[in-house]
Amino acid sequence: MLTVMSTATSSVSAPACCGITPELALSREEAERTAALLKAVADPTRLQLLALIRDSEGAEACVCDLTAPIGLSQPTISHHLKVLTEAGLLRREKRGTWAWFALVPERLDDLAAIFR
Amino acid sequence: MLTVMSTATSSVSAPACCGITPELALSREEAERTAALLKAVADPTRLQLLALIRDSEGAEACVCDLTAPIGLSQPTISHHLKVLTEAGLLRREKRGTWAWFALVPERLDDLAAIFR
DNA sequence: ATCCTTCATCGATTCCTGTCAATATTGATG
DNA sequence: CATCAATATTGACAGGAATCGATGAAGGAT
Numbered sequence: 001m002l003t004v005m006s007t008a009t010s011s012v013s014a015p016a017c018c019g020i021t022p023e024l025a026l027s028r029e030e031a032e033r034t035a036a037l038l039k040a041v042a043d044p045t046r047l048q049l050l051a052l053i054r055d056s057e058g059a060e061a062c063v064c065d066l067t068a069p070i071g072l073s074q075p076t077i078s079h080h081l082k083v084l085t086e087a088g089l090l091r092r093e094k095r096g097t098w099a100w101f102a103l104v105p106e107r108l109d110d111l112a113a114i115f116r
Numbered sequence: 117m118l119t120v121m122s123t124a125t126s127s128v129s130a131p132a133c134c135g136i137t138p139e140l141a142l143s144r145e146e147a148e149r150t151a152a153l154l155k156a157v158a159d160p161t162r163l164q165l166l167a168l169i170r171d172s173e174g175a176e177a178c179v180c181d182l183t184a185p186i187g188l189s190q191p192t193i194s195h196h197l198k199v200l201t202e203a204g205l206l207r208r209e210k211r212g213t214w215a216w217f218a219l220v221p222e223r224l225d226d227l228a229a230i231f232r
Numbered sequence: 233a234t235c236c237t238t239c240a241t242c243g244a245t246t247c248c249t250g251t252c253a254a255t256a257t258t259g260a261t262g
Numbered sequence: 263c264a265t266c267a268a269t270a271t272t273g274a275c276a277g278g279a280a281t282c283g284a285t286g287a288a289g290g291a292t
Contacts, residue, residue, distance in 0.1 A: 024164065024167075024168070024185055024186075025164070025167040025168055025170070025171040026163060026164050026167035026168075028160060028164070031160035031161070031163045031164045031167075032160040034160075034163055035157075035158055035159050035160040035162075035163055038154055038157055038158035039158040041151075041154055041158075042151055042154035042155040042157075042158040043151050043249090043250080044144060044147035044148040044150075044151040045147070045250085046151075047142060047147045047150055047151055048140065048141075048142050048144070048147045051140075051141040051142035051147075052140070052141055052142075054141070055141040062268085062269095063268075063269065063270095064267095064268070064269095069140055070140075072250095072251075072252090073251070073252055073253085074268085074269075074270095075251080075252065075253080075254095075269090075270080075271080075272095076250070076251055076252070077269095078269060078270055078271085079250080079251085079270090079271095080250090081269095082270085094258090094259090094269090096259065096260070096268090097258075097259050097260065097267065097268045097269080098268065098269085099268080099269060099270090108231055111231045112228070112231040112232055115224055115227045115228040116228055159279090159280085161280085178238085178239095179238075179239060179240095180237095180238070180239090188280090188281075188282090189281070189282055189283080190238090190239075190240095191239090191240080191241080191242095191281080191282065191283080191284095192280070192281055192282070193239095194239065194240055194241085195240090195241095195279095195280080195281085196280090198240085199279095210239090210288095210289095212238090212289065212290075213237060213238045213239080213288075213289050213290065214238065214239085215238080215239060215240090
């Protein structure tokens, strides 16, 4: 549903030059939803976090595994994990004192589908 | 080469818990390059611009075709087109008074490849 | 030459974002 | 209960980004 670049469901109006407002190929609301998802991954630290989790056992990791390799403060890592979680890309599970973060494959599929 | 989510070229070290700094699955430089490309498309207006151009004849459009449907000022549209062009996603060609912008399919492929 | 159209650039403003230090919260353990 | 360890939240700050109005540059047309 998120697909932006594939010729989508919306009708393609004849492109008239200058003056006629054509049907928008992509509605503002859908563009904003898609942009919100892309914003979540348009950050080097968050890309590194996703890659680190992907390469961990069971595609999950606790915060303590993630802070050191990236070299940023613990609150900063926590912040980025929150952004990714709120975007639906990570699932958070608390086990005892530890918080485990795992990838959400379906949401990554959404991401992959945007540009076909 | 941009692929972030596919198990990549880098070796996957055994994920030790807390204290041992593992090999980073994704280098900072590569993460920054990828994030820069994603930033270019992580904006609703720029997504709409890409979709509008894609649905135009020959997958190209002049600025005058793009300003009205999106409903933002001409300088703002010009700014966004510059961002997309500098990211390599659009190619700019001047014909007389008009500036034509066309998609760069290879660069869109890079985008699609990031999340496989 | 003069004017008009198209587009880019500049300057200013406002809002958003990444980062950290400090603090709070939560859970385990003695 | 007191304490420690692991995370989350808060507040502050600096830099970045989206937007607009005004202006500039380049090309056509009269």
